Amino acid sequence: MDESIPALLDRWVTAGLLTAEQASAIASHEQARGEPPAKDEGPSVLTEVIGYLGAALIITAGGLVVDQFWDRITGWGQVLLTATITAVLIGAGWALRDRETPAIRRLVSLLWAAGVIGVAFTVGVATGPAALDATNEWAVVLTSTAVLAAAVPLYALRRSPLQLVAVAAGLMATAGSSLTFVPGELPAVYLGLPIWAIGAAWLLLTQDGWLTPQRTAQALGLLALGVGAQIMATDSEPAAGLVLALVSTAAVLAIAVPTGSLVMLGFGVAGVLIFVPQAVFHFFGESLGAPIALLLTGLLLVGGAVGLVPLRREVAEAATGEDGS
Amino acid sequence: MNGSRSRWSLVAAGVVVAAALAVVVVFGVIPYPDPPALADSPDPPVTARLALLTEGRECLVVVEGDGTEQELGCGSRFEAWAVEWASADTLELDGTRGNGQRVVIDANTGDQVGVQPLPEGPAEPIPQNAQNADGDVIQTGNDDGVAWVEVITTDGWTDRIVALDGPRGYHLYDPRWSADGRWLAVRDSLDRILVVDAAGAVPVRVWAEGAGPFDIR
Numbered sequence: 402m403d404e405s406i407p408a409l410l411d412r413w414v415t416a417g418l419l420t421a422e423q424a425s426a427i428a429s430h431e432q433a434r435g436e437p438p439a440k441d442e443g444p445s446v447l448t449e450v451i452g453y454l455g456a457a458l459i460i461t462a463g464g465l466v467v468d469q470f471w472d473r474i475t476g477w478g479q480v481l482l483t484a485t486i487t488a489v490l491i492g493a494g495w496a497l498r499d500r501e502t503p504a505i506r507r508l509v510s511l512l513w514a515a516g517v518i519g520v521a522f523t524v525g526v527a528t529g530p531a532a533l534d535a536t537n538e539w540a541v542v543l544t545s546t547a548v549l550a551a552a553v554p555l556y557a558l559r560r561s562p563l564q565l566v567a568v569a570a571g572l573m574a575t576a577g578s579s580l581t582f583v584p585g586e587l588p589a590v591y592l593g594l595p596i597w598a599i600g601a602a603w604l605l606l607t608q609d610g611w612l613t614p615q616r617t618a619q620a621l622g623l624l625a626l627g628v629g630a631q632i633m634a635t636d637s638e639p640a641a642g643l644v645l646a647l648v649s650t651a652a653v654l655a656i657a658v659p660t661g662s663l664v665m666l667g668f669g670v671a672g673v674l675i676f677v678p679q680a681v682f683h684f685f686g687e688s689l690g691a692p693i694a695l696l697l698t699g700l701l702l703v704g705g706a707v708g709l710v711p712l713r714r715e716v717a718e719a720a721t722g723e724d725g726s
Numbered sequence: 727m728n729g730s731r732s733r734w735s736l737v738a739a740g741v742v743v744a745a746a747l748a749v750v751v752v753f754g755v756i757p758y759p760d761p762p763a764l765a766d767s768p769d770p771p772v773t774a775r776l777a778l779l780t781e782g783r784e785c786l787v788v789v790e791g792d793g794t795e796q797e798l799g800c801g802s803r804f805e806a807w808a809v810e811w812a813s814a815d816t817l818e819l820d821g822t823r824g825n826g827q828r829v830v831i832d833a834n835t836g837d838q839v840g841v842q843p844l845p846e847g848p849a850e851p852i853p854q855n856a857q858n859a860d861g862d863v864i865q866t867g868n869d870d871g872v873a874w875v876e877v878i879t880t881d882g883w884t885d886r887i888v889a890l891d892g893p894r895g896y897h898l899y900d901p902r903w904s905a906d907g908r909w910l911a912v913r914d915s916l917d918r919i920l921v922v923d924a925a926g927a928v929p930v931r932v933w934a935e936g937a938g939p940f941d942i943r
Contacts, residue, residue: 583755586895586915591754598746602739609735637895 476531487519510561517567520551545574562617569621589636597629623668646676756893764931765793774904778940798836811943858907911942
């Protein structure tokens with residue numbers, strides 16, 4: 402049976418379910434939305450996997466060959482080689498960017514992610530002892546800034562998870578490496594706070610749709626939030642870090658329940674498991690001890706799980722009520 | 727996600743990051759103490775000498791009481807994990823366990839004037855002079871960003887002779903007496919060697935920077 406939209410509309414008009422005007426309006430509306438996305442007419446998943454495997458083997462073999470004569474190449478020759486490979490990777494992705502089949506889209510994402518890694522290698526070699534001979538601090542900050550500068554436009558062109566991961570990695574590395582310019586030793590609480598803040602800002606932008614895909618963006622923001630708080634908690638005075646970690650965990654769980662976000666729920670539970678025992682040991686020390694810390698963590702998790710059921714039901718009922726009204 | 731983007735979220739994200747950076751700058755980036763260099767203000771001159779291995783333990787350097795430096799030599803001959811004045815004109819370098827030697831060096835020319843085997847058994851560093859001839863002991867510490875040096879006399883009296891304000895984590899350590907008990911050398915967490923008048927009459931000054939193992943005579 403023909404299941405195309407015009408055929409369906411004809412059948413519904415014949416059956417008296419729609420008027421001819423309604424059918425025409427629906428047809429116009431669907432036409433205005435444009436053609437449905439093309440089906441994947443490229444290779445099958447198995448073929449794609451075999452293709453990637455073959456490419457990985459070729460890259461590995463190429464890497465081994467290059468490794469044999471790498472030391473015989475001058476510093477700037479090494480830079481030229483890595484820059485050429487990087488340009489080929491990004492250029493290949495650019496050439497394929499307009500093809501809309503899923504397999505090609507994945508390939509473009511992969512090529513551009515590899516291109517960003519190539520940028521890191523190129524700048525790393527350029528700032529290394531064989532070329533510019535920059536100090537370690539400058540080498541790291543220049544490399545991470547270059548990664549960020551390459552990742553952002555590629556993400557603007559293709560909002561895929563891999564491109565978003567590249568942006569997050571570049572951003573975190575740039576922020577972290579910039580702090581190495583602070584003279585002396587910056588206490589851990591001040592190293593972790595900017596990372597926590599970037600995570601919080603990242604989540605705000607994700608919730609409002611600036612950063613997509615949403616799940617990947619959420620996971621990256623939550624990861625930064627947790628890592629930042631954990632770094633703060635390694636300080637010689639960990640109280641501020643632990644309080645921030647607990648507040649963050651509670652906030653993440655509070656958002657996860659009504660929104661039903663599994664990503665946030667997962668990170669929230671991980672936060673309880675990681676931070677509650679640390680906080681109990683720090684604030685109560687020997688007076689409570691390990692068994693009480695574990696008991697408290699377990700109770701919080703069980704309580705959370707029990708609390709989730711009615712809340713989810715309330716949310717579902719509210720949604721049903723709104724639909725029915 | 728509703729997919730609608732508002733400027734509010736951009737502003738809020740910017741405020742969060744800016745607030746965090748403000749906290750880091752205001753409370754984290756506190757300037758380190760910056761005492762004058764001894765070479766810039768040698769008056770009154772320090773009546774002691776400093777011997778040190780540079781940070782990478784590549785070179786042996788002697789710094790005079792007026793801040794002038796003399797490099798006695800560099801290279802594997804001077805790779806050691808401890809240095810000590812053996813007399814007014816000789817230095818002892820403890821080699822690594824690998825070469826297992828205590829080398830005696832002329833403190834004026836850098837020539838090797840003797841060599842002794844290190845004691846058998848576990849590595850024993852050259853004894854450090856945290857106690858002077860009178861039995862007074864020096865100790866260092868840090869309270870709320872104030873790095874201090876105290877002298878504890880044999881009668882139990884404690885005298886805080888140095889107190890330097892700095893960021894949290896700034897500290898002084900590895901204090902040594904000069905042979906005459908008049909001066910102290912102490913390392914700070916920026917790997918600078920500070921010279922301190924034990925009587926507290928002369929302000930603290932930076933004697934050397936980028937120092938590895940050191941000793942004062």
